[in-house]
Structures are given as structure tokens and as C-alpha cells.
Amino acid sequence: MSFVIAIDGPAASGKGTIAKIVAEKLGFDYLNTGLLYRAVAYFALQNQIELRDTDKLVSLIDSINFNDTVGTALYGSVVSENASVIAAIPEVRKALLGIQRTFAIGKEGVVIEGRDIGTVIFPNANVKIYITADIEERAARRFKQLQKNGEDIIYDDVLRDLQIRDLRDSSRNNAPLTKGSDYLVVDTTKVDIDAAVDSILKLINRAL
Ligand code: C5P
16 A cells, blocks of 8 residues: 555645655655646647536546646646636546546555545545645745746736635535645745745654
């Protein structure tokens, strides 16, 4: 049985960066499940599939090779927004569930990051961590990242998009973003990445 570290939290909370470093330090495999939803949204756009067309989205998922690298296009604003829309469709979540669970098979340890990892995908995860930060701080981080990727964007729009995505991700009926009482909460608003990684590694070492 693989040692599973589930990391959940809202957009731009720093969970991706932190989860990746934690995995590297522990020698565990790492999966960013947001990229799965982003890839579906990206290829739906490419193939002009309507976001309400559940059957076509499910067939699309069957045809995607998730190992193909798409690069920074997956992080654009439109893809982020559409990923959150299709992520609320139960059939889409169901079609992506197997990929996520299979990832842990045969591995010594995995760090898996997303919105429902400790609640739905691996409810028996060995460690569950919820990474969050204030919305303004998250918007500032996301704004910087989008600018770096060459998007012509203003901070207020980024803030508004994050608020909409937060609301959609945490209020959907199916696998909403939520932290159960079994989660350890790490707030990165005023903490840099290294300090957050250190405190998380301490928590994990206790569990190991
Ligand atoms: O984590 P990231 O912001 O890249 O995820 C993009 C979108 O994918 C989220 O806004 C959310 O709607 C969806 N998602 C999800 N469940 C996950 C990971 C991501 O619903 N486990």
C-alpha cells in the first residue's frame, strides 16, 4: 500500500509548488490533479466541444493522453475558468477518478494535490493537508504568474475570476472543495514557500 499524502486547497494557494517540493524531498511521486481538469478544458476548447455536452466531454477524456505536455497554455484564464465549469459535472469527475486512484498503485509514496483528494479520491489518505491563503494574496500570485506567461490582464479581473472559481469549486454538489476535521491546515498568506514546506514536512514525518 502506497503512503498517500493528500493536499487540497483553493486556487493559487501555493499548494502546487509546495506539493511538488514535498514530493521531491520525500522521494515520492507527485500528481497535480488540477492539470487533468485543465487538459480536458483545453482540448474541449481545441475541439469546439460545448461545456454542457457531457457525452462528448466523457469521450474526449477517453481519447486524451494525459502524459502529453501542453505547457503554459493549460494555465491561461479561459482554461482555468472552463476547467472549473467542467469539474462540476459528475460524469467528468467520474471519468477522471480511475486515473487518479491508479496513480498510487505500486508506488512507495505519492503526493496528490487538488480539491477532493482527501475527501473523495483517497478518503483514507495517510496525511491530509489543506493549504490556503487570503484571496488578495492568491490573486496577486496568480496575477504575477499570468503576466509572466504573457497574458494581458488586470489585477481586478484576476481577483474576480478567483472569487467566482472559489465559489463554484466549494459550492458544487459533487466533490466540493472542503476541509474535513481530519485535515491539517496550513495558511501561506504570510509564510514563504520554504517555511510552509518545512512545517508540512514536520507534520508528515510525525505521521511517518
Ligand atoms: O488546481 P487548479 O487550480 O489547477 O485546478 C483547476 C480547476 O480544476 C479548479 O478550479 C477545480 O474546479 C478543478 N479541480 C477539481 N478537483 C481537483 C482538482 C482541480 O475540481 N481535484
